[in-house]
Amino acid sequence: MDLGIHGRVAVVAASTGGLGRAVAEALAAEGASVVVAGRRGDLAKEIAAELPDAVGVQVDLTDPDGPRVLVEATRAAYGDPDILVLNGPGPRPGTASGLDTGDLATAVDSLLLAQQRLVGLTLPAMRRRGWGRILAVGSSGIAEPLPGLVLSNAGRAALAAYLKTLAAEVAADGVTVNLLLPGRIATDRVAALDAGRAAREQRPVAEVEAASRAAIPAGRYGTPAEFGAAAAFLCGAPASYVTGTALRCDGGLVRSL
Secondary structure (H helix, E strand, O other): OOOOOOOOEEEEOOOOOHHHHHHHHHHHHOOOEEEEEEOOHHHHHHHHHHOOOEEEEEOOOOOOOHHHHHHHHHHHHOOOOOEEEEOOOOOOOEOOOOOOHHHHHHHHHHHHHHHHHHHHHHHHHHHHHOOEEEEEEOOHHHOOOOOOEHHHHHHHHHHHHHHHHHHHHHHHHOEEEEEEEEOOEOOHHHHHHHHHHHHHHOOOHHHHHHHHHHOOOOOOOEOHHHHHHHHHHHOOHHHOOOOOEEEEEOOOOOOOO
16 A cells, blocks of 8 residues: 655654664655654664654653654754654653653653644645644553553643644644554563563563463554554545544553444
8 A cells, every 4th residue: 555655854852762663664654754853863864864764853742842853953954844753752661650750751752742743743735735744652541541650641631632623623624633542562662561560569470471472362562563554554645534543552452442
C-alpha cells in the first residue's frame, strides 16, 4: 500500500529510542523527511544518519521553550511539518493512594503541556495547507488504567481528552488527530517495568515476563516495528477518514472493544 507520504515532513518527538524511534524509522521507510528529536543530541544525529532523509535535533520538550526550538529546527531543515508524532518518556511507577502532587504536576507537564505546545506551533500551517497528521503515542492505560502507573494513566488520559476535542475542531481542514495505544511492546521501558515488578514481588524477571505473555491473547510481546507500521498507516493518506480515534496495538491485551 502506498501511504502517500513520500516527501512529507514528519517530526517525531522522543525518537531516540523505543516506540518513538520505531515510528521515525517506519515513516522514513515510506519516504518521509524525518526529524529525530531527543535530549541525547548525539544519538539523535546518529539515528538520523541511518535514515534515508532525516536530521537529528537535541531538545528537551519539558522545557517551555523546547517545542519552539524543535519546530524552528524543522523549518530550517525542511519547512513546516506535515506530520507531528507526539511522544514522551513514561513517568515513574506509583500508586494512586501514594500520589504526590508535585509528581502529578511534572507528569502533566511532560505528557500534556509539552504536547499541546507542539500542536499549537504546527497546527496552523497544516490547516492552511489542508493536510496534516497529528498522532500521539499513548498507552493502553487510557482504555484500562494500569495498576501501579497512576502518573501515566492520569497524564495520558488528559492528553487523550484534549486530542479528541481537537480532532472534531480540525477534521474539516484535512487534519486528522489520533492516538496509538501500545500494550506490552518489547522496549527498554517495558523491560524496566518488568524488572521493577520482579524486584517488588521478589520473583525472577523471566517469571514476570511469562505471566505477562500469558495475559496477552497473542501470546507474546509486540515488536517496535509492528507498532511503527501501525503508526505509519495512521499518518498516511489512506487513513484520511480516520480521526478522533484511539487505536490499540496490544495483541488483544485490553478485552473491551
